[in-house]
Amino acid sequence: MAQKAEETRFELQKDRMLRAAARCFNEKGYSGSSLKDVAAILGLTDAALYYYVRNKEELVYLCYVRAAAVGREAMARAVSEGLDGFDTVRRYLRYHIEIMVGDRGPIAIMSEIPSLIPIHRDEVLELSRQHSARFEEILEAGIEDGSISPCDVRMTGNAIMGSINWIPKWYHGDSEMGNTIAAKFPAILTKGLRLETS
């Protein structure tokens, strides 16, 4: 029990740190944010962060891994509901956005992957590719089942994911707006997908 409590505390703090870091990185970029900036949000000293992470690069890396996990989780949840392609996309977007604007946010934008060390860069790129690929699979499934009209899934995927990825750039924690985004974005982004039953 003791062990577990400590682990929990550690993990909780670490997660708080990752969210603080994500907030900084989203606003001012990776290199533009000092460890002092991140620590200040937590009421800590910059040096304290080294208790949780080996160095700054690892901090970004973990932010990106976390972002990927959140996206994958949202998608898995949507897929598990067994809806048609169109509705799966819409659900996925809703779940993903809800997390981004909710209290598990902010989620780091993966905008500086080249700054990672090679081994981390490769891993994050792979996660990112997998996510895109799975999204495209859903689109294809939707085209198959007749819920989505035929389209270039690569380009359509890029378009939709771009909108999602950009959200943290203009959304900064105003929860009312957060609700608006979660309520409207899924419909806006999928409106053009529907196959019109002529």
Added chain:
Amino acid sequence: MAQKAEETRFELQKDRMLRAAARCFNEKGYSGSSLKDVAAILGLTDAALYYYVRNKEELVYLCYVRAAAVGREAMARAVSEGLDGFDTVRRYLRYHIEIMVGDRGPIAIMSEIPSLIPIHRDEVLELSRQHSARFEEILEAGIEDGSISPCDVRMTGNAIMGSINWIPKWYHGDSEMGNTIAAKFPAILTKGLRLETS
């Protein structure tokens, strides 16, 4: 004539520099890109850049001003054609993307505005706001003229502009893909806007 030629050379080099900087910044962020990185693309020394710009901050600032000008130019051109709202949006997107993936690119993503000094930040933010506002006006005009179905223009604008802004993150100069983007994105992004004449 002499003066003009020199001015031209200077301006040309400066523009090359801004495009090189945009490329670096888009890949690795503002603070993540050293002046040496930018200079290397031009075959110059980092110190040489100071002949064109007062400091690094001004370099980003100019990149952002340039990005704003490109967007405004594309929009003005589209508006000047006097089409209905829907087609104006589509034209604007096409023109904007064509510049982004064409030889006037790459265009800097305005992703680190907080890193600018206050006076520059205010100016760039204002340019950005104006652009968003004008885009929303076009959407509203389209709703008025019946070419676009009623929608939350703020959210819809954010969604579409997010897709556009994100393009430089995954497009890196493969001109064949550039053509694909220019050909497909405008249709993809506007497909959901059309008012279905029931």
Added chain:
DNA sequence: GGACTATTTTAATCTAGATTAGAATTTTTT
């Protein structure tokens, strides 16, 4: 070809911020 200007380089300096070691403090355990 010499003089003048424009452009770039070399060779410092200077600073913010990452990193580290060890001390101090806080929390947990018994």
Added chain:
DNA sequence: AAAAAATTCTAATCTAGATTAAAATAGTCC
């Protein structure tokens, strides 16, 4: 409440990279 472990801080060090000054080169004009 002492001992042990976990967490944070203080006070350096170290380095990359921005910036500057002056010299060197390239280009243009007469």
